[in-house]
Amino acid sequence: MMTESISTASPSMITRRWIINGEERTLRFSPLTRLLDLLREEEGLNSLKEGCGEGECGACSVMIDDQVRLTCLIMAAQLDHGARILTAEGLTHNDLGDRLQRAFGEGGAVQCGYCTPGVLIGSYTLLQANPAPSPEQVRAALAGNLCRCTGYTKILEAVTVAAAVEEVTGAAAAAEKVKEHTP
Amino acid sequence: MSNTSFIAPVTLDQALDELAAPDKPAVLAGGTDLWPQWTSSVEPRPAKVLSLHRLEGLRQLTSQGGWLRIGAACTHTQLVNSREVREFSPALAAAAATIGAIQIQNQGTIGGNLANASPAADLPPPLVAAGARLELASRCGTREVDLDRFFEGYRKIDLRADELIIAVRVPKLPPLGREHFRKVGTRRAQAISKVVGSCRLVLSAKGVFTAAGIAFGSVGPTVIRCTDLEQWLIGRRPDLETAEEAERMTRETLRPIDDLRSSADYRKHVAGRLVFRWVQDQPDPAAP
Numbered sequence: 001m002m003t004e005s006i007s008t009a010s011p012s013m014i015t016r017r018w019i020i021n022g023e024e025r026t027l028r029f030s031p032l033t034r035l036l037d038l039l040r041e042e043e044g045l046n047s048l049k050e051g052c053g054e055g056e057c058g059a060c061s062v063m064i065d066d067q068v069r070l071t072c073l074i075m076a077a078q079l080d081h082g083a084r085i086l087t088a089e090g091l092t093h094n095d096l097g098d099r100l101q102r103a104f105g106e107g108g109a110v111q112c113g114y115c116t117p118g119v120l121i122g123s124y125t126l127l128q129a130n131p132a133p134s135p136e137q138v139r140a141a142l143a144g145n146l147c148r149c150t151g152y153t154k155i156l157e158a159v160t161v162a163a164a165v166e167e168v169t170g171a172a173a174a175a176e177k178v179k180e181h182t183p
Numbered sequence: 184m185s186n187t188s189f190i191a192p193v194t195l196d197q198a199l200d201e202l203a204a205p206d207k208p209a210v211l212a213g214g215t216d217l218w219p220q221w222t223s224s225v226e227p228r229p230a231k232v233l234s235l236h237r238l239e240g241l242r243q244l245t246s247q248g249g250w251l252r253i254g255a256a257c258t259h260t261q262l263v264n265s266r267e268v269r270e271f272s273p274a275l276a277a278a279a280a281t282i283g284a285i286q287i288q289n290q291g292t293i294g295g296n297l298a299n300a301s302p303a304a305d306l307p308p309p310l311v312a313a314g315a316r317l318e319l320a321s322r323c324g325t326r327e328v329d330l331d332r333f334f335e336g337y338r339k340i341d342l343r344a345d346e347l348i349i350a351v352r353v354p355k356l357p358p359l360g361r362e363h364f365r366k367v368g369t370r371r372a373q374a375i376s377k378v379v380g381s382c383r384l385v386l387s388a389k390g391v392f393t394a395a396g397i398a399f400g401s402v403g404p405t406v407i408r409c410t411d412l413e414q415w416l417i418g419r420r421p422d423l424e425t426a427e428e429a430e431r432m433t434r435e436t437l438r439p440i441d442d443l444r445s446s447a448d449y450r451k452h453v454a455g456r457l458v459f460r461w462v463q464d465q466p467d468p469a470a471p
Contacts, residue, residue, distance in 0.1 A: 012188060031189035032228060034218070054219035055287055056373055067260070067289040073218045074290065075211065077189045078236050122285070143372030144284025 016076065018083045021090030029076050036060045036071035039087065047088035047117035051146070058145035061118035062087050068125040088117035096127055099162045109158035111149035119145045123159045131166055191234040195320065195349065201233050203322045203345045208233035210347065212256055212295035215287050241349060246271070249355045255294025255348045263288060271355045274309035274362035274381045281305055284372040294348040300338045300405065307334065307406035309364050309381035310351065312396035318350040325349070337404035360385040363461045367453055376401045377445035378453045382461045392416045397458060402439035402450050409436045421465040430459040
């Protein structure tokens with residue numbers, strides 16, 4: 001059995017090897033460490049915000065193995081070796097991440113910015129699984145991300161724009177392919 | 184620095200051994216209910232945590248002989264996405280989709296939802312209405328309990344300290360059966376219900392009820408099953424007269440309280456109206 005720590009005079013530590021934003025990282029932490037604190041304090045991933053700390057606001061959302069999760073409700077030790085974690089920092093130099101960030105910036109979907117990293121991660125997770133979501137699907141996917149600047153309409157529009165850009169580029173690429181194969 | 188120890192067994196036997204030990208660990212499934220309790224000091228932080236995340240067997244969904252066996256550590260997302268759950272109990276799939284939002288559904292588990300025993304929990308009403316049973320395991324063996332008997336009172340459950348919920352078993356919805364689920368809250372996501380209710384009603388080919396399960400949450404110290412109403416419905420037709428009496432009986436059965444989320448009167452009224460609609464919203468047995 002994996003008994004990873006035994007209560008002794010010295011604090012017992014847990015070790016995990018994860019892929020964080022595409023990079024392999026080895027972390028050591030004490031058993032009751034929240035994933036949020038570990039990623040912010042030890043890894044310096046400041047895009048994660050602690051809004052409510054009890055799973056209501058979505059500001060600490062990250063993508064873990066293709067699912068959006070809340071780091072304030074996850075004990076770091078619950079994630080085993082090999083877990084793939086994506087934070088908003090990992091959305092640069094990434095086509096879908098770039099498109100989303102551009103759509104958010106150009107569409108005025110960012111006001112104070114506190115909710116933005118969590119919203120971007122939620123949107124990224126959605127569009128990765130479903131490149132052309134309906135407005136209702138976008139709403140459902142982001143229902144767990146609260147924005148207190150009342151910016152929901154622009155956020156939802158930005159996600160739709162980012163998805164449409166993909167469709168356009170996808171269609172353009174397809175048209176190029178057809179041209180290549182047309183004598 | 185905490186000196187909590189963290190245990191993550193890979194077999195059920197190892198987990199049950201840990202539960203039988205004198206320094207019983209806190210059992211951690213998804214953690215969506217436990218973490219806020221620990222961090223806000225509602226509950227003291229545990230000295231020992233037993234995480235279920237490596238028990239593969241607890242995340243399986245299997246159907247056998249008209250029953251669907253749902254491993255206790257299946258997430259709400261698994262319930263939402265499972266074709267079998269939708270087939271065996273559409274109301275359960277609908278309920279799982281209303282829990283928190285996607286982030287919580289990806290993390291929280293069915294076993295955790297039941298063990299936490301919140302009177303406002305979303306999964307107990309459809310499970311109780313469907314006649315679900317629980318498998319509880321300990322080193323002494325496994326026993327089964329009816330879910331409605333598992334909830335004994337406010338946050339009080341029939342689970343010994345050395346026992347673990349390992350699975351929920353749900354009987355398949357019969358061909359002329361229909362389920363309904365409704366959660367009434369202030370907001371569609373991230374809301375705790377004012378009233379949450381579900382039913383499984385089964386008609387005979389002659390168009391009378393042969394089986395009925397109706398249960399509500401957020402209207403009592405624990406999930407409330409409308410047993411008198413269920414029995415009264417047997418043999419009756421899904422007509423207006425039946426629906427009106429069913430509405431009245433529902434209001435009589437429930438004993439909700441006034442609290443910050445809603446009033447007792449509103450809760451009784453809404454539950455009654457839901458039953459009024461559910462009773463009449465039935466398939467036509469004569470239809471092909």
